[in-house]
Amino acid sequence: MTPTPDVLVVGAGMAGLTAAHALAARGLRAVVLEAGADVGGLVAAGTVGGYEVDLGAEAFALRRPEVLALAEGLGLAVERPAGRSWVWAEDGDAVGAVPIPAGSLLGIPANPDDADVRLAIGPDGAARAAQDAHLGPEVGADAADLAALVRARMGEAVLARLVRPVAGGIHNADPADLAVDSVAPGLRAALAREGSLAAAVRALLAAAPPGAAVATTTGGLFRLPRALRDAVVAAGGEVRTGSRVTALRRVAAPGPGAGERAGASRGGSGADGAEAAIWEAAVTGPGGPATLRAPRVVLATPGGAALDLLRGLVDVSDVALPAGSAITHVTLAVRATALDAAPRGSGLLVPPGAAAVRAKALTHASAKWAWLAAATAPGEHVLRVSYGRPGERTDDVEPALALRDAATLLGVPLPPASLLDARVVARAGALAASTPAHLAQVARLGERVRALPGLRVTGAWVAGTGLAAVVAHAQAVAGEISQ
Structure with missing residues (x-):
């Protein structure tokens, strides 16, 4: 018995x-x-184009030590991502991708005057963000949600062009629905201590482990x-x-x-x-x-x-x-030598309201993770295109749409003949804010x-x-x- x-x-x-x-x-x-x-x-895992890859979560944050210690305790090798991440920008006739500022937390810049910040939010947005340094620490201190905090300290441009695509992409929710203390533990305390939001971000980044903010287990999460x-x-x-x-x-x-x-x-x-x-x-x-x-x-x-x-x-x-929003991930295996140079690094995030694409994010998985880069054949690449924001439908998402969006976001032609295989994974309300x-x-x-x-x-x-x-x-x- x-x-x-x-x-x-x-x-x-x-x-x-x-x-x-x-x-x-x-x-x-x-x-x-x-x-x-x-x-x-x-x-979760699945096979696309002959490669076993992550179809669900693909990485974990290093801001806390528990997951890294767990993986290493189980004897699993761990690796950090390669390449920078980008954000899609549409400003009048100017449409394209810009790098996410290296010194940032959930899109909140540690230095509002950084060249990459100015490129992403424009000179007026950067000037407004710089006012953060001259505001008293009480401004935004009582903000319970991330959007209210960022708007009060750094203004609408930082929120719309950096925080909304970055934090929203990570947590599948609008920053207005994200509790600061849940998604950025210690940020409000650092604001009170350091006197500005940028300084608070710098303090948290300085206390974090060096290198990338995320990692995965070699071979797939x-x-x-x-x-x-x-x-x-x-x-x-x-x-x-x-x-x-x-x-x-x-x-x-x-x-x-x-x-x-x-x-x-x-x-x-x-x-x-x-x-x-x-x-x-x-x-x-x-x-x-x-x-x-x-x-x-x-x-x-x-x-x-x-x-x-x-x-x-x-x-x-x-x-x-x-109510978590419906999300759909389309994983594509493509043959395109133009992607060998990883034109958008590890991938990019798209702010709400973009006209050029429906996707909210793209991950160039075979450029992001060394284990997958080593596994893929020459000229072949694995991409993940993600859909689904609060209030949006995703039941009509199919590989052809994902391939078109990927070509636009990456700035590389991806004709239908380049598609080797695809896998669509839809989840209804899986990630609630x-x-x-x-x-x-x-x-x-x-x-x-x-x-x-x-x-x-x-x-x-x-x-x-x-x-x-x-x-x-x-x-x-x-x-x-x-x-």
Whole structure:
């Protein structure tokens, strides 16, 4: 008979796998239940043009150390991107790409008078941004969202031409919907300390690891969830795909006097409750319906599924999940020797309202990552063209459109005959913005969940977007529930 696990982890995305791995390091056996056919969630892989590449998230931020340490601890090699990033600019008849200023954070320049900043936002925009140095630190200090902060300190041009395409492209949301403290931790504190937004950015950049702000695992970021899965199994745990948890309840633990102990646990401490009662999960899977029990449960599903399971256990009536916009990535394998020179470096971002293209971003993946550059045949390239802003439809996006947009953005002819293969991946509402209101709701929900012994919730919808936030939160949750 299979022994009762120490922990049930619901969801095998990066949050669930990270939590299970951290629990295993503490000597706890986890069974991970994933409704889908594969692990990784938004970190997914696929084959395009004969190359196995990332079809979901492709990199992680280095502003926090957790993901880098996790990857290296699993024995994975890590590499930084090559080439600069660009931003698309349309100013009257002047249409083209300009480099993203090297010294910037989410598009906020560390030096508004830098030549690349002036090129991107024009002399008038640069003059307005330079006023930041003469404003008191109280200006914008109370701004909860990124757009309000940037507009107050540096003006509309910096927001529209740099921050909106850069921060919006990273987080798939308008900066007005991004909580400053979530997407740029420490920025407001640095503003108060340094006296200007530019100086605050310089301080945060100086404290960050040298080199690129992001990295990936050599061979593709998808290798990270696979390595986590293998490590969990090697430690004695299980990862079951095609296994959907449909209900969750707390029942009396087996053994003499279990009923009395379970009743007492409802108001007790986490440790006492974990010994007095047990969690029971109803699961549908390849073998039909089943019931699994464990003293601890970590919910690491997307927000909607987590709230469905929590409903009836805690009050979730005041939690309204932000509506994430639909996004579509089109990965293209092309043969075009004109791309050998990487004319737009690692890729470029497009601000909202661009007339020349519908795309919001392009990644020249085989120029950005050394591992993929080494894998591709001479003259062949892998591009990713991304679509989907808040309120925009993406269900009509197809490879032909992506190829045309790529040619425009890269400034290189890409006729239909240059296309070797394509893969379209659409995700509906996968990345919801971490708005200030949502963060407050999540904090209240977290307090209610912590009152239930042996239950915790993690995932991007509570941790914030980006692997750095997700991994750190999942590891913290594993530490809490293991005590």
